Amino acid sequence: MKALCLNLVLSMTLLILTACTTIEVKESHFIKPDQGIDLTTLQNINNTANLNPIEITAFDGIKLRGTLITVANAKATIVYFGGNQFRVDIAAKQPLEALLPLQTNIVMFDHRGYGKSDGSPTVSNLKQDALSIFDYVKQNPRINNKPIILHGHSLGSVIAGYVTTKRNIDGLVLEGSITNIQEMTDTRVPWYAKPFITINYSDGLLEFDNLKIVKQYKSPLLIITGENDTQTPISLAKSLFKHAASSQKQLYIASGKHHGDTLNGTELKPHYEVLLTQLTSSSL
Known part of the structure; x- marks a missing residue:
């Protein structure tokens, strides 16, 4: 405040x-106000939705807690990694309102150290937690027979990107993503100040490099950015799209949107539906 x-x-x-x-x-x-969501609200979006609290044990014994939402005749399962300080009870409403109408299951967790999850976050353990979450989805018989999409927003985008280097995934959505930490910083420092500023990055932050990752990732890819995003400027999304190796890539620039509201509105749905169609085609 x-x-x-x-x-x-x-x-x-x-x-x-x-x-x-x-x-x-x-x-x-x-x-x-909090932007959580309850079963009644979910079923107003998709009347087949079921809400299930989930808990998994991370690689170091820490308990991670989140939510599994299942729907009838799901086309895919979306594993959603939220931005910095993401909490399901506070911030789930916007992504769920955007993604549930697509007839998809959704998995989302509180980052460790936030909300209902235990522990203290670092770059290293957040990445390992993401692998634990992905493995939970792959091993869950209720949802593991569907294609898996990783959808990461902001900080969550680099976490999702990391998973693609360690696991085989079906689709990737990068929302409000950086290319790498150096380029993001460079876009936010005025040109006239650059000669007078020296920036030292921790090793953990230097590991965040979605530009390197998309150059190697070949499966369906959707990149989302807000036209007016000042935190991760549009130039970063355009660079990711330009360098992405996937032959099934899309760039969606949300008109008039910023860093935290690109999922609002009806314009996103056609792009996600293309992604879902690509997953179906890939599985044939």
């Missing part, structure tokens, strides 16, 4: 200094 107030004050000051304008300060700037 303190950081939000400071950002508002700085933004107002800049606007006052540069031009006369009208600024709206809304309740929504300060009040952020």
Whole structure:
């Protein structure tokens, strides 16, 4: 809250200094309700949906907790890796509202150290957790007979990308993804400041390299970015698409959207349906 107030004050000051304008300060700037979802809401989206809490044991004995949503006649199972600090009870609503109408099962977990999952997160153990989650899906007889799509948003996109280097997956969705940490930083530092800034990266962050991964990944790929995304600018998504080796790749630029709302609206569905069709064709 303190950081939000400071950002508002700085933004107002800049606007006052540069031009006369009208600024709206809304309740929504300060009040952020949870975006979880319950069974009734799920069944209003897909009347065959079932909600199941799940718990798995990670490689180091830590308990990871999440949610499995199954639907009748599912076309695929989507394993959704959320962004930084993702919690199912707080942030599940948007991805579920977008993905459930596609007639897919959905698996999502709280990152370790957040929500209902135990432990403390590091780059290394988040990557290992992702493998544990994928292996759980592959071994679950209720859902393992369907193609598996990994859908990662922001931080989750590099986690999903990592899994493709260790496991055979059927489809990959990268939403609000970086190429690598150096390029992301480069896009956000003004050109006039670069001569005066030296940036040192930890080894763990340097391992995040979806640009390298898409150059090797050959299965169906959907890259999603917001037209107005300032956290992972559109140029990064375009670079991923350009260099992707998959012959079944798509780039969806969500008009007017930002980093956290690209799944909103009806424009996403046709792109996801193409991906689902590609999975069906690949399995024939």
